[in-house]
Amino acid sequence: MRIAQVSPLYESVPPLLYGGTERIVSYLTEELVREGHEVTLFASGDSKTSAELVPVCERSLRLDQDCIDPLAHHFIQVEKILKYQNDFDIIHSHTDYFGFSLGRRTNRPVVSTLHGRLDFNEHQLIFNEFREIPLISISDAQRTPLPGANWLATVYHGLPTTLYSLNKQGGDYLVYIGRISPEKRVDSAIEIAIRSEIQLKIAAKIDRVDRTYFEQKIRPLMRHSLIEYLGEISDEEKNELLGSALAFLHPVDWPEPFGLAMIEAMAC
């Protein structure tokens, strides 16, 4: 089949550091190519893929200091896909509303995988508007707030089995991987570590909107001698960090739609 994969542009495909959605788009794209499909990937120009890459912007947007308005690039992406639309049997979007709007402008089938939580007020309204759009959920639980949407299937995230490996010597520290924001409860992870008297290593990104939360609530907690903050890390560093840990902590306080870091920890 001739398949278009449409990735968000915030991270490269695969991402160098943080980036769950772009990581999954990469695994999926590479596997489709391996199975003999003709795949075109619409992603940032610093992506690496064995599919044909249509670069939408020069570099991935989140860490690009020159990028002021990431939205503009996603609007351009839709127009680029429409230019090539007749080359595809199916268009697979990972860009939420942009994919929905695209679905109304093309006669090619567009299917959207939703990567986030769906329980905001806005979700009721937008899925009510775009009720014909075919959707893939990443867990059955993700569908709960929107039982009436046009769900086609649940496709769980997978990982290449060779990616992470266990250090059989074991380790003596706890690890937290992901994002620092109120709903992810890194404060709980820190409390668990301190009360257990075990070292905690934190590898996580901080979004601009969470910067004040980080400075006010989390940085003071990190001053404890058991807590070490590593910033964002690469896949290679993640393998070492996860594979040698005593345990992975994931004390989230929100309806996590999948939790990629959990299967990464289990893949070691």
Added chain:
Amino acid sequence: MRIAQVSPLYESVPPLLYGGTERIVSYLTEELVREGHEVTLFASGDSKTSAELVPVCERSLRLDQDCIDPLAHHFIQVEKILKYQNDFDIIHSHTDYFGFSLGRRTNRPVVSTLHGRLDFNEHQLIFNEFREIPLISISDAQRTPLPGANWLATVYHGLPTTLYSLNKQGGDYLVYIGRISPEKRVDSAIEIAIRSEIQLKIAAKIDRVDRTYFEQKIRPLMRHSLIEYLGEISDEEKNELLGSALAFLHPVDWPEPFGLAMIEAMAC
């Protein structure tokens, strides 16, 4: 003529507090109605207009604590306009890229007034993509970075002449009105006030992305006894504040595309 006015949804039309774009959409809409046109306004549900209002969301989004994803409402807005498109002779968009994308989905003429600066990297790319879209500038200077875009006309902002009035007793303080962010240089306004030994009253909004800048750079400067921070204010309060001031300070450090606050100050 049957005219659709398409407003951003961040503020009501007119806005209760801060909101230059929505303020202009309101003046324009009311004047078009007064001149006998049949005007439909696509705006937040808390807008007040003599045109026909199509409410896109219940309340304006910026100060709505329940609004997590304002983008969703703007996608819904486009679909609502498309449902009614045949009722209009012309669609006038104030929503940037959403209007451009809409322009490619309808056979009705869509004209876009651009309310912001146009010198980001992204602007070259997006105006190159949407080069056929007819555009209105709010000053000739605004066009400078994009000389090749499809400019139809410059329409300067206007104000109802009855809105603001001068307090002829005069006043003894300086005033700063607008937004607190690095390019607006409220720090310069504070320095001017302190060096002139004249009181400065600041009425301004602070966006979430500027919160850290405010806490780190501006709040410490506001501790000076000559500086008074009022938060955001209504039109009525603005009239009193501007009309009784000694002078208005606007020491911006960016290519201000128009500067609505400047004509508000001059209207007193």
